[in-house]
Every structure is written in C-alpha cells, then in structure tokens.
Amino acid sequence: MSIMRRGQNKTTSPSSQSLLSNAFELREEDLFALFSEQLPDSMYLLDLDDQDVPGKIIYTNDAACRIHGYPREEMIGRSINELDKEDEARKSDSRLDKLRSGEVLTFEEERRRKDGTPFPVEVTARTVEWKGRRVAFAIDRDISDRKQTEDALQSSEFQFDNLITASERQAQERALLDRVRTILADE
Known part of the structure; x- marks a missing residue:
C-alpha cells in the first residue's frame, strides 16, 4: 500500500497495513462501541x-454509568427524565419534542446521581437514524468544575467591585477632608 504526499511515494510498513486491514474489518457496531466507551463524557x-x-x-456508555452511579442494567430502559433534577424534568418533554422535529440542542441542566446528589451538565443532542430507528444521540459533560470556577470568579469580581467602590469613596472623603482643612486653615 502506498501513500502519495506532496509528490513523494511513501510505502506503509507491514504493521501499518495490518492495522488498516483490521480497522476495515471492524463492523460499524464495533467501532461505535469502541469510540463511545472511550468518551470521558456521558453518552446516550x-x-x-x-x-x-x-x-x-x-x-449508554460506561462514563454515564460511573458518573450517575448506576449499573448499565439499571440505566437501560429508564427515561432520561429520571436522571434530571426534579425541577429540570418538566423541560425534558419539550426538549424531546424539539429533537423529534430535528432540532440540534445544546443546553445546561442539573442531573441527579443515584444517591440524589445533583450536578450540572452541558448537553448536546441531535436526532439520528440508528438500526432503522429514530433516536436521540446525546452527550452530557459534567461541568461541576467549570461551575465552581465561574462561581469563584464571580465572587472575586464582586469583592473587587466592592474594593473599587470603597477606594473611590475613600478618595472622595479624603478630598472633602482636605477641602475642610484648607477652609479651616484659611480662617
């Protein structure tokens, strides 16, 4: 097997040829399972x-089971709504309708682990054909760390704004005090 690149003829090694041959022999289902199980994010x-x-x-992939705390057998057959935090579950039916109409969705919501612990996720979902069925392909990314960082940044900005306001107020008070001293000194 040869690969042409910018006018050069490079022959692949026998081991590369073997890998390519093996890759082509993998069925689509095997590739799907291989890739989905490598994802660090929940996939459904x-x-x-x-x-x-x-x-x-x-x-669902292993990451979803690990993140939510359920064995795969308990996740399969369950409604995705059951993983949503209670106040988020109301929105789920509307989102499923949007997916049925072909919309691609990206949104943030709260999920629940098996033990009830809530955690924030960013969801990307779209409708695809799979084994002759219309299904939603969804990936959830746990954004707990990002949310903590955003909260810390917001708190820091609030403190900074308070310091600036206090500093400006102190400068105004100092200017007023200097004017009073000047007036008193002139008398």
Whole structure:
C-alpha cells in the first residue's frame, strides 16, 4: 500500500497495513462501541418513538454509568427524565419534542446521581437514524468544575467591585477632608 504526499511515494510498513486491514474489518457496531466507551463524557441513545417511556435510554456508555452511579442494567430502559433534577424534568418533554422535529440542542441542566446528589451538565443532542430507528444521540459533560470556577470568579469580581467602590469613596472623603482643612486653615 502506498501513500502519495506532496509528490513523494511513501510505502506503509507491514504493521501499518495490518492495522488498516483490521480497522476495515471492524463492523460499524464495533467501532461505535469502541469510540463511545472511550468518551470521558456521558453518552446516550434515547428512543424518541416509545410512547410508554419518553426519552427511553436504549444505550449508554460506561462514563454515564460511573458518573450517575448506576449499573448499565439499571440505566437501560429508564427515561432520561429520571436522571434530571426534579425541577429540570418538566423541560425534558419539550426538549424531546424539539429533537423529534430535528432540532440540534445544546443546553445546561442539573442531573441527579443515584444517591440524589445533583450536578450540572452541558448537553448536546441531535436526532439520528440508528438500526432503522429514530433516536436521540446525546452527550452530557459534567461541568461541576467549570461551575465552581465561574462561581469563584464571580465572587472575586464582586469583592473587587466592592474594593473599587470603597477606594473611590475613600478618595472622595479624603478630598472633602482636605477641602475642610484648607477652609479651616484659611480662617
């Protein structure tokens, strides 16, 4: 096997040829499983057509199980709404409707771990065809660290604004005091 690059002919090594041959022999399902299990983020396939269980999880990766604290067997068949924090679950039906209409969604919400602990996620979801079914492909990224950093930054900005305000007030008071001293000194 040869690779042409900028006029040069480079022959791949036998080991590279073997890897390429093996990669082409992998079925789509194997590639899907290989890639999805390497993701550090939660990944789901949700059945959009199941009337009994809206947003039914039909596939999830190991990261989702680890982050949420559920074994895979308990996640499969569950509605994605059950992972949402209670006040977020109301929005889920509307989001599922948007996915059914073909919208690509990106949003932040609160999820719940099995033990009830809430945590923030950023969700990206879209509708895809998978095994002849219309499903939502969704990736959730745990943004707890980012939210903590944003909160710390906001607190720091608030403190900085307070210091600036106090400094400006002190400068005005000092100027007023200097004027009073000048007036008193002139008398």
